[in-house]
Structures are given as C-alpha cells and as structure tokens.
Amino acid sequence: MSLTRTETDPDWWRGAVIYQVYPRSYQDSNGDGIGDLAGIIERLPHIASLGVDAVWLSPFFRSPMLDFGYDVSDYRDVDPMFGTLADFDALIARAHELGLKVLIDLVLSHTSEQHPWFAESRRSRDNPRANWYVWADPKPDGTPPNNWLSIFGGSAWEWDGERMQYYLHNFLIEQPDLNFHEPAVQEALLDVARFWLERGVDGFRLDTVNFYVHDRQLRDNPALAPGEINENTAPAVNPYNFQNHLYDKTRPENLAFLARLRAVMDEYGAITSVGEVGESQRGPQVQAEYTSGGDKLHMCYDFAFLSNTFPTGSFVSQVLETFSRIGADGWACWAFSNHDVVRHISRWGLGAEQARVLTGLLMALRGSVCLYQGEELGLEEAEIAFEELQDPYGKRFWPRFRGRDGCRTPMPWRQDNRSGGFSEGRPWLPVPPGHLERAVSRQEEDAGSLLNFYRRMIAFRSAQPALVGGSFETVAAEEDFLSFLREGDGQRLFCAFNLGGAPREIILPKGEWTMLAGAPFNAEVEQGRASLPAYQAVFATAGRV
CATH class of the missing domain: 2.60.40.1180 (Golgi alpha-mannosidase II)
Known part of the structure; x- marks a missing residue:
C-alpha cells in the first residue's frame, strides 16, 4: 500500500518540520497514568494545528521498559501499555487525514535481553543465532575483552554464565548489542523496516545510528587528551567521555548497511530517514558521510545544538558553515530539545524573548527541524525528586546527573487539572505546577503566546522556498x-x-x-x-x- 505514495513529492522531507512525540507522556486515554496510541490520536489535531509536516513517535514496541521502549523485545508488535497494532493503524490513518507524515523510532543497534533472538543466542555457541550478538572470550585473567565503556556507566561488557562469554552492551546491561557483521542480522532488521513500511509509515528516526557496527578485532579505544574531551554524547560525570571511540562505534562498514536500508526505503516511494549521530569528536563529518550521495540516510542530526554550548551567532554560523563545506550534497536536521537532554529553555537559561528569537533562528537554518513535545509551550526542565525518578541513567549518576525524566514529564493540556489533562489517573511522572501555567488551553486563549508564535513562525518558514530548501x-x-x-x-x-x-x-x-x-x-x-x-x-x- 505504500507504493501509492510515489505520487507525492519524494523530497518532502527537505526543510520539513518534524514534531517528536514521547508516547508515555503525551496523552493517556485509559486512566493508567501512561500515555498511549489512542491518546496520541486524540491529540493529533493539536500537532496538525502547528503546521508541521510530520510526527516522530518514540518507541511503542513490546519491551520490558527498562529503558522505556529503547529495549525492544518484539519489533513487530505494540506493547500492550500503548495499545495494539490496530491502534497504530488507526493512528497512521488519522495522521494522513490531517496531512501529517508519520516517522517511527527504530532501535536497531541493540535489543532487550528478553528478545527471543538473544535468548537463543546465549543458549550455546553453535545454535542458529549464536553469532547474532557480539560475544567474546575473556582475557586470560577473566577481565573483559577490551576497555570499551557503556554510555550508562561501567564496562560495555557483561559476563554471561550460561554461554561463558562476555556480551557487548553500549547502553544498559539488559540491552545487548546486535552483531552487524552477521549477514542474517542485517536481513532480519531490513525485514523489520519492511514490516512497518507495509503498514504505511513514512519513514524512520534511527536511534544511535552510528553504533550499529563494531570493530571486528575488538581493539581498545585510545584515551583523549584532557583538552579534547567533549561532553556532547554523555554527561560530564561519565568516564565514557575520556575515550576516543574509534572502535566501538562509527565504523566505516556501517555505510554499507545504511545503503542497504536506503534501498529498502526507496522501494516504497516518498519515505525518509533521520539518523541520530551520537558522536562527540566527529559529529559533522559523520552527518555528512551518512547523508551524502543520495544512497544512504536522507538526513542526520548530531548533538551540536542539543549540548550545553549556548548557540551564539558565531557558534551557529560555525556549525552551519562546517556542514555546508563537508556535506554539500548531504542534509542535516537541527533540534534544540528532545527526550534525552535537558529542555533548552532551562539548559541555556532563556528568557521569553530569547526563546522566541532562537526559535526564529532555528526555523531559518538550512536543513530540516525537529521539535520536541512541549517545546511549543516553552516548558522548562522539571525537577524530579530521587524517590520519583524512573530513568536508570539518572539513578546511576545521581545527583551530579539527574537523568532524563525532567524533560519527559506529561504534556500539560489544561491548567484546571492536577495532571494537566494528561490522565484521569496518577501520571507515571509528576506534572510540575509551573507547567500547568503554560498549558495548551491557556496559551490558546492568548494571541501573543509562545504556542501561537510557533504556529506563525512555522507557517512563515513553510511559505518561503529559500528557507525550506x-x-x-x-x-x-x-x-x-x-x-x-x-x-x-x-x-x-x-x-x-x-x-x-x-x-x-x-x-x-x-x-x-x-x-x-x-x-x-x-x-x-x-x-x-x-x-x-x-x-x-x-x-x-x-x-x-
């Protein structure tokens, strides 16, 4: 059914404005305190009213939810807390009625340890999926195979007593990394992409896209000199920043898989992809490599504007000019906020007028734009007490790093309700009282509100060919x-x-x-x-x- 979209503009994504929805926190339809697909369907008119081109849905697949959906146990089903495949089909249909494209978040670099693939792989060293994950023997003294570190803290290797080997996990221990050097793994993941394309999705946001392939030789990463340390990928408290990650990610072999994935997407017409590049030292170069030539990803974003670095005029110009120089035939996607970083209003300490002019600047840059839910309301980072914290990342590095829950609190729709109209039950994360003052219902009534500013600025951008492309x-x-x-x-x-x-x-x-x-x-x-x-x-x- 996706083939019918070849009649639409295949380059619709160039200059598009994409709105990210974090499903757990957008709208709860059944009172369990957790957002769901039916709730998103209810709120799609709000997204359409912004004038954006597409909606990106963070993961809703079956998962034990240790990393809130980024630990997938079944790529081809909806987790019951979010609804059913029928709900997803209804969401696609309603979004398309409203003129919205739908991108879904594919997490291909790793799975949950509860995925059947991993259960089989760890069983023995000679079963059909024995090589589907990254396994390695210990050093003679029993220590891990090399010095690679996990973004979530500690070694990136975990000992498995069943198989008597270490397995690689770049994130949580419960998120084993898939082995992209195994052809059958690539085929299985390409089939996952086909499954969702057949259901009508318009593209993918690709999580940790530069983490797919690891060094076959498992060479140690070299240390960075103190002056070279860049904290764009991990918080300052994390020793992950001390290494130059030459061998555990951003390997040249990744380009071949991206070309295979692009070929699959091209079978379905006007499909797009946006890759997340978690790369401190070589972000712009990787953006350029991954989007050049028209045969890999359509667009990528790195953490240049998701970092703590304030977007001065000089810095923004440097980032844009660098990408223009090295990625002349590539395409970037820019964002100030998302589900992994402190909301930019708080991160940069912005006042109301600063927030507006920086939004105008974002909308005028060459590239596409991602907006994060609540950004259009000017939401600040929420303060979450440790006893209410859900994020394992925050629990690991508390209190120097408080995790990602502060940007994931529920969307405030009304101010006359303790949960902001998000749920009739107790929300999975608290709704800050200050967010209620910025609720959609309140800003709808104010022609000069930030919400209405976003609408006008998006409409202005969309009407100017020079700004779009x-x-x-x-x-x-x-x-x-x-x-x-x-x-x-x-x-x-x-x-x-x-x-x-x-x-x-x-x-x-x-x-x-x-x-x-x-x-x-x-x-x-x-x-x-x-x-x-x-x-x-x-x-x-x-x-x-």
Missing part, C-alpha cells in the same frame, strides 16, 4: 548577532537575528531589500538599513532572482 551563506557572525543569506527556487532572503539585549542598527547587503511580511518579529527595513530591537529578527527579500 535554499542555500546558506553567512554575512556576519558575532557573539550576540547572526545574519545570513538564503537563496533557492528563485527567492533571495536576508535573515538577521539580534541575540542580545540591546537594540542594533545594521546595514543590509547591496541590493533593493524590502521587509518580508508574515514573520512574527518587530523590526524595520528602510533604505538599506534595518533596525532590530533586542531579541528581534528581520527577514528581507530582494525579490525573485
């Missing part, structure tokens, strides 16, 4: 200012952002520039100059070229 060229980049040119489909735009707290006057590039109507900012253009109040932006056009 045009080129990017920096004009000026400073700590608190950034301007650039976007050009495409016959349209030429000048975009300037005052990221500072004082007004400024700027001179526009040579040409006949007029202010472009529709942008939700307060600025003026006259006689080749622009006046930008604090935390404001201007979009000017030189007409058709």
Whole structure:
C-alpha cells in the first residue's frame, strides 16, 4: 500500500518540520497514568494545528521498559501499555487525514535481553543465532575483552554464565548489542523496516545510528587528551567521555548497511530517514558521510545544538558553515530539545524573548527541524525528586546527573487539572505546577503566546522556498548577532537575528531589500538599513532572482 505514495513529492522531507512525540507522556486515554496510541490520536489535531509536516513517535514496541521502549523485545508488535497494532493503524490513518507524515523510532543497534533472538543466542555457541550478538572470550585473567565503556556507566561488557562469554552492551546491561557483521542480522532488521513500511509509515528516526557496527578485532579505544574531551554524547560525570571511540562505534562498514536500508526505503516511494549521530569528536563529518550521495540516510542530526554550548551567532554560523563545506550534497536536521537532554529553555537559561528569537533562528537554518513535545509551550526542565525518578541513567549518576525524566514529564493540556489533562489517573511522572501555567488551553486563549508564535513562525518558514530548501551563506557572525543569506527556487532572503539585549542598527547587503511580511518579529527595513530591537529578527527579500 505504500507504493501509492510515489505520487507525492519524494523530497518532502527537505526543510520539513518534524514534531517528536514521547508516547508515555503525551496523552493517556485509559486512566493508567501512561500515555498511549489512542491518546496520541486524540491529540493529533493539536500537532496538525502547528503546521508541521510530520510526527516522530518514540518507541511503542513490546519491551520490558527498562529503558522505556529503547529495549525492544518484539519489533513487530505494540506493547500492550500503548495499545495494539490496530491502534497504530488507526493512528497512521488519522495522521494522513490531517496531512501529517508519520516517522517511527527504530532501535536497531541493540535489543532487550528478553528478545527471543538473544535468548537463543546465549543458549550455546553453535545454535542458529549464536553469532547474532557480539560475544567474546575473556582475557586470560577473566577481565573483559577490551576497555570499551557503556554510555550508562561501567564496562560495555557483561559476563554471561550460561554461554561463558562476555556480551557487548553500549547502553544498559539488559540491552545487548546486535552483531552487524552477521549477514542474517542485517536481513532480519531490513525485514523489520519492511514490516512497518507495509503498514504505511513514512519513514524512520534511527536511534544511535552510528553504533550499529563494531570493530571486528575488538581493539581498545585510545584515551583523549584532557583538552579534547567533549561532553556532547554523555554527561560530564561519565568516564565514557575520556575515550576516543574509534572502535566501538562509527565504523566505516556501517555505510554499507545504511545503503542497504536506503534501498529498502526507496522501494516504497516518498519515505525518509533521520539518523541520530551520537558522536562527540566527529559529529559533522559523520552527518555528512551518512547523508551524502543520495544512497544512504536522507538526513542526520548530531548533538551540536542539543549540548550545553549556548548557540551564539558565531557558534551557529560555525556549525552551519562546517556542514555546508563537508556535506554539500548531504542534509542535516537541527533540534534544540528532545527526550534525552535537558529542555533548552532551562539548559541555556532563556528568557521569553530569547526563546522566541532562537526559535526564529532555528526555523531559518538550512536543513530540516525537529521539535520536541512541549517545546511549543516553552516548558522548562522539571525537577524530579530521587524517590520519583524512573530513568536508570539518572539513578546511576545521581545527583551530579539527574537523568532524563525532567524533560519527559506529561504534556500539560489544561491548567484546571492536577495532571494537566494528561490522565484521569496518577501520571507515571509528576506534572510540575509551573507547567500547568503554560498549558495548551491557556496559551490558546492568548494571541501573543509562545504556542501561537510557533504556529506563525512555522507557517512563515513553510511559505518561503529559500528557507525550506535554499542555500546558506553567512554575512556576519558575532557573539550576540547572526545574519545570513538564503537563496533557492528563485527567492533571495536576508535573515538577521539580534541575540542580545540591546537594540542594533545594521546595514543590509547591496541590493533593493524590502521587509518580508508574515514573520512574527518587530523590526524595520528602510533604505538599506534595518533596525532590530533586542531579541528581534528581520527577514528581507530582494525579490525573485
């Protein structure tokens, strides 16, 4: 049935705005305190009202939920806490009625230890799936095969007394890594992709996409010099940051599998993919490699704007120019927040006007955009007491790192309800009182709310061909200012952002520039100059070229 979508634009994803839903926390339909697919269906009109192009669903597959769905025990079924396959089919149908594409989160690098594949693999060294996971003998002294570390802390190797070998787990002990050097593993995972494409999905978000393939020789990772340590992939408290991860991830053999996956997607028409690149040292290079040539992934994002580094004009320009230089035929996807990081309002300590101008900047960058649920409300990171903490990552490194629960609290729909209209029962995570003040119902009534700002900014972006798919060229980049040119489909735009707290006057590039109507900012253009109040932006056009 997916073949009928070949009639649509195969490049719809270029410049698309994608809205991420974390199913546990979006809407509970049955009162058990956990969000579900039926709840998402109920709230799809809200997502459509934003003007976004697609919705990305975090995992809803069968799982013991030790990592809340990122530990999959059955790739081809919906976990009962979220509903049924029939519910998923209904969600696809309703989303398509509303003009929304649907991307699902495929977790291919590892499974749950409860997956039948692993149960068989660990049983012996000569069964049909014996080589489906990464197994290795200990060193002569019984210690792990090498020095690889888990992102969730400690060694990336766990001893298995049944098979009398170590197995690799880049994340939780209960998340064994699949062996992509085994052809049968690749075939099985490609069949998983086909299963969901046949059910009508429009693409995949690929979790930890650069972790798929490991070094066959299991060589030790070298240490990083202190000045080289980058904390984009793991929190500062985690010794994972001390290594240069040359051998446990981002292996060159991964490109061949990505090409095979792309070939499967291309069989189904207007499908897309966005890969998560967890790579501190070589993020932009990997983004470029994984999306170049038109035969691998469609787009990738790394952690440049998901990190603690404040997005100054200079930094944003550097990131965009670097990708433009090394990934000329690739495509990036940019995000400020997601389910794994502190919400950007809190992470960067943003005030209301700063939040707006940075959102405008995000929407003007070359690439596609991912928004995280609640971002459109300006939600801050929630403070979760240790006794209410659910995330194993937070429990492991508490209190220096408090985990990911603070960005995963339920979506506040109404302010007149202790759970924000999310559930009739007790939510799986508490709803902060401050979030109720930012509820959808309250912001709907305020034409000047952040929610309505997002709607206007998304609509503005979607109406400008140069913003959706045009080129990017920096004009000026400073700590608190950034301007650039976007050009495409016959349209030429000048975009300037005052990221500072004082007004400024700027001179526009040579040409006949007029202010472009529709942008939700307060600025003026006259006689080749622009006046930008604090935390404001201007979009000017030189007409058709």
